[in-house]
Amino acid sequence: MSDEMDEIWELYADDGSQALDAMEAALEALMAGGDDPDRHVAALFRAVHTFKGNSRVLGLSVVESRAHLSEDLIGLVRDAGVLLTAEILDCLMEAGDHLRRMLDETAQTRADVDPTPSEGLAERLRALIARLGDGEEGAAGDTAEHTAEGGTPDPEAAAEREPEAEPEPEPEPELEPEPERAPDAEPAAVAEDGADPEPAAQPDEGADGASDGASDEESDEEPAQTGRLKLDPQFEAIFLDMVDGTLADLDALRGGDAGQIEQARIKADGLSYAAGQLGLTVWTATLAPAAAEGFDASALDMMIERLKGLRQVQFGGGGDAGFAEDDDPFAAFDRDAEDTDDAEPEAVAPDAVPASPPAATATTAAAAPATASETDRAIEALGPLLRRVADLGLAIEGQGKIDRAALRALAGDIEKTAAALGYVRVAQAGLGFADIASASEYRMAQIRFYEELVAVERSLPAETLDRLGLRPSALLASWAADNAFEILQRLRDGLENDTRGRGASWFPDFELLMRQAFHACNHFQVETAGQLTMSLVDLFSRVRLEGKAPDVILIQIALGFIDTMELVFDTLNQGDIPDIARIEQLFEEAATVSFLASGVVTARVIEERLGLGPEFHRVLSPESVRAAQSAIEAGLKFFVIRADLNNDDKMAEAFLHWLSAGKIRMITNVTVFQGDITLFDFLVAAPLAEDTVVEAMVGMDPAGRNLQLLQTLEAKPEDGQAPGAAGDVTGQSSDALPMGLDTMRFIETIGEMSAGQSMIGTMLDELAAVDLVRDLDFAVRQAGMPRPDPRLMGLLRDHFEAHQARLRQIGEAQSQLNNQLAELQEQSVALRSRPADVLLKPLQTFFSTQTRAAGLNARLSVAGGEVMIDQSMIDQLRGILRQLLTLRLAADPAPRKIHVSVSRQEDHIRFELSDDGGAEAGELEIAAIARDLKADRATLRRVVRPEGGLRLHLSMPLHMIALEGMVVRVGAIHYVLPIEAIQRIHQGSAQMCISAARGRRMVRLGEDELVPIRPLARSADSADSAGGGRGAGQGQGEGQEGLYVIVHSDEDTRLAIPVDELLGQQLVLLRPLQGVLGHLRDVSGVAILSGGDVGVVVSVSRLAEAA
């Protein structure tokens, strides 16, 4: 035994002892009935899980099987809500004792233990699991036991077993034990010499490993290859039905003429296609002769016999298989082989037989395997290869060295073995190992290999799989679980970076990676997450088929899925129970995304407002929702009409014409089954009274047999629609999803309308303020005409005043309208906003993943998660913050604590990252990020903390906010000062300007109240200097009448801004600066003012900073 093996066994003994210590400690704590039993149960599960994994790595199958059963029992308590009873605890204590003895023995002998002494324990565990789990849990640990015990017959176990194959972190030993295990694991001989008293395949249990029903985790495995079907009991039943039908047809065509042989060929081809769809390779291979040249009556006879044999093996009794129950199911194949005296394999060699028609099927064998027993033996050759793949992977991960010779040898061996079996795609996948250059490449080659093998697995008898010792589907699920974070990262990279493509060229690996994520979800039994993956596959597939690029909402949901799954997988890896509420929420969002993309409210909103019955749940399309929304706004009534359109074509035609041609607006309709009769419930809207609708229906269906008004509905007031709960961490109610660019344009349009309204208001105010009598009097005098009669002037004044009163009324109505527009504008902007937690929580997951990968022990705390941020900014910030965290984690020494806080100023968002790591690292990179940020008017400052560590200040200007501002004029420029920053306004020449220290000019507001003067530029020409530099504008902008606006920043710095004129308060929509104004430092942006002028929005905080 090598030194390395010595070390591994020592490690096994140490780790095992620790795991069992932990198991005992947890059991004792649970028996003592202390606080937090969930924590102890989780610890118990982890301990036994670890022990099981270690045993498996060393091939200690009996030990593993007992640990596995124990783990399953604990799993029932942890995951299935089974109450922890004294009986369970006693049983687990007993298991712990057994496992301890087994550990001592195996560490000594370096071989597996005799199963007999622990048979009783295994039975008790199995019985308990079956009882508590309603039998669904089965005897999960039997897999290994079977192998270890030389194929001990246990037909139940063959169907119930639940193998797992999670690679453990410990290095796998080299394969010295394999030659020793191989003879033991040669149950084929046992089976063939009749030692096996019962065939493993049971009449009512699928024998292909994929038919065990819902209780068998691996049988639920999704086929990895896009387009292949998931073999479940329903598919299996359909396929079996097809097999029997085809066999009956083929029997009937036996001995027929050429035409009948051709018919038989077509029938066989149909079954072959079905088998291909399900990845049942042995079936496609057995049916392949039908597609080959020279398919004749004798070939048909032979094929029928083989099919019957296969049917018997895989589906048990039934049909005229021609074999007695006790017969060796492979005997027919063997006889065929003997009869043909080796000629048969030659005749069906890969080159001689065309590929089976469904070429897309992953593992469609190009050739029929010569005999089942040959296949059986050859398949067994894959067992060691599987182990070599796992071992090499562990070695690469553990040592980081790429052994090219070993990889090439592995690739060659897989290719040779798989090609001999006709598994061309497995062979191709095997060749993928030859050119590996990194651990990550190895992992991808590994999963490709497993994915191809899963299809093979589905087509094999259970006992053959038992001989393999490992199941590819379990390996795949386990692999996906182990690589879940990398899969998610690749998805994230693709979603974030592959944004230019559309249709087929957009992120080609998306569906494949999502299916891998699906495997991981299934491994962890997170069913909703699995459904969500398929839902996202659906959404993206539609976009791809339509040749489009996914829109931003869809990308956001997918990224949300990734963020959430990182948290979920992380929690599960810790042995804890994840909160899947967010997954359910995302699932709901995925189901409503098409509505949001269409710019309409969700179907649920309409369902609730109309109080629709369950039959209308989830049937409203975006078009239907749009129609319903429009009908609600128009104040129409809604009607539910049940229609029988089956028997009276004229009536049906008239009804459908009435729906589409009159005043009726069709919203949607649903199918209603009444026995065998299909009826439809139509939801329509109309500006009609109920009796009018009934009258129309009677006109079309006088007997009242086919049309019936079921309900009249009116929309509930919109106030009843509660917005997203304030306490919602993400703020992502299904109806408040991030909106796309269209929303931005929508908000801008409202802003422009608001500005236009303000302009009209100003004009009306001006008109109302005009003294028309005085103007008339002036005009008359100017014209040298005699003054009108005072009585006429009095009359005119009365009329003019009445006219102006009406103008004022219009002005007030306009003002009211403008307020509503302003409110709408604010609400629209708020809709785009999300709490910073949407950013921070995934950032914590990212951080923990990064620290784990780097082997660091660091903690990230966050604050300010409630601060609302515009959606577009979240996208930008996500990447920047991750970049900064990554840089800081690379510091020397690495930080142990990082704190991220978020705060919002009047016109920008500020992030502060402070840590206690080395300050030197990443200086250049941070400077580069700061340079890039300048283009967006954002700043990033790096401050070395005196107490050690670094602080980064990131300030991002708000892109789109509605701002209540005071519009002022300074020279030729209109400025907007945020109302919330204005403290007071001083006007009058009595104010004194004094010169203070360092030449700064101050204004005295009171006895001891001095405020520095900060002038703004008076013209566009001087905007550069005045906007940016302190003192450059000194003397400029000083109000002629000593008019000052006193503003204060968040840091309580006060400034006196001299202005020429106050133009009034107004709500403006802040737009980022562009073009020549882009370089101005002390302004937030620009806004369209009433009257159409452009106002420069002043950033008080920046002015204060500059001061």
Added chain:
Amino acid sequence: MAYNVMVVDDAAMMRLYISSFLNSLPDFKMVAQASNGKEALDKLAQTPNVDLILLDIEMPVMDGLEFLRHAKLKTRAKICMLSSVTVAGSPLAAKARELGADGVVAKPSGTVSHDLHEKTGDELAQVMRSLMANVAA
């Protein structure tokens, strides 16, 4: 050459609308129709040269998802779900994907959508052509 389409929908009017829509597409022609999954399976046996199946979900006797399971084994035809309950990303749409639906399109106005051509026609035609293009490729 036009692709052969089978329409499976329990609403006679809907089959009529779909037929009318298909008539507007030179590259597709309806060769068979059925009012439920079971009938569709029988028709498939009689009409083996179907290239594409437009399939509703909610049908009596045998619904669309059950038919999908059969059809994915028994025909090489592409299968596009066309149903009022397959709004993008919905649970049934996801289930249809899992069972192997090649394309999924939602009817615009319910199970009997008289405005299919007007509102969803372009999308449906594009999906149908994409599916057949993949076959050709």
